[in-house]
Amino acid sequence: MTDAELAAHLAEAAGRILLAVRDSHIFEDPANKKALGKAGDATANQFLCHAIRTARPDDGLLSEEEKDDTARCSMSRVWIVDPVDGTREYGEQRSDWAVHVGLAIDGVAHTGAVALPGLDGGLVLRTDQASPLPAAAETPRFLVSRTRPAKEAVAVAEAMGGEL
Numbered sequence: 001m002t003d004a005e006l007a008a009h010l011a012e013a014a015g016r017i018l019l020a021v022r023d024s025h026i027f028e029d030p031a032n033k034k035a036l037g038k039a040g041d042a043t044a045n046q047f048l049c050h051a052i053r054t055a056r057p058d059d060g061l062l063s064e065e066e067k068d069d070t071a072r073c074s075m076s077r078v079w080i081v082d083p084v085d086g087t088r089e090y091g092e093q094r095s096d097w098a099v100h101v102g103l104a105i106d107g108v109a110h111t112g113a114v115a116l117p118g119l120d121g122g123l124v125l126r127t128d129q130a131s132p133l134p135a136a137a138e139t140p141r142f143l144v145s146r147t148r149p150a151k152e153a154v155a156v157a158e159a160m161g162g163e164l
Contacts, residue, residue: 007101
């Protein structure tokens, strides 16, 4: 399996696991709204880290959800994962969250995949199967945090006649 195939496979599989965790309804305690997000992060992280260490035992690993092992700094190949990008959105049972799996070689991004399992039918974007971009919209759109848009983003959007 190529690195790109592995990244896509792991991102998609972790997404399916996250959907199963969410659909279990075990973490629907109104007193602890963060429980589902924490459970999803922990479960997907455990799966991804174990799978990468099994499939590519000589590679380094950096995960947002795991204590950093600085031994990776001396390795040529380092996998980088974010098990749930959008933990809050995942915990709120929204669709706008993702699983990221990437590989850097000699400090340069090499390949990666982003699974968007919350979308209808799911979607996996991969570096080895890039799609052409659609034409740009006339009005620039800036993607920012819905709850914490940076003042700099607001200023740039206003200067360019764009929308957040």
